[in-house]
């Protein structure tokens with residue numbers, strides 16, 4: 001993983017990574033600038049590392065903390081990222097649904113401790 005800016009990382013496999021403050025996790029999209037090739041979805045990135053625009057919207061689903069309990073639906077995060085602003089759409093399952101916030105800086109990662 002290579003640092004592109006305070007906000008973006010390049011990830012092996014032609015992926016662009018950023019921190020999502022709604023999910024408190026990394027999201028990744030494949031972009032042609034990073035060498036992503038079909039098959040699989042590829043996003044358009046304007047190449048801006050400080051205030052990126054990605055197209056189309058990014059939809060991420062994953063199992064939440066309650067996965068497997070009472071048929072809990074997957075967590076859902078659906079965003080438009082335009083000029084460094086993250087628009088969380090109303091169908092997000094996290095608390096930031098409906099809000100538009102600046103793309104956050106990549107957080108300092110805790111050093112992985114030895115097992």
Ligand SMILES: [Zn+2]
Nearest residue numbers: 020022023077
């Ligand atoms: Zn998210």
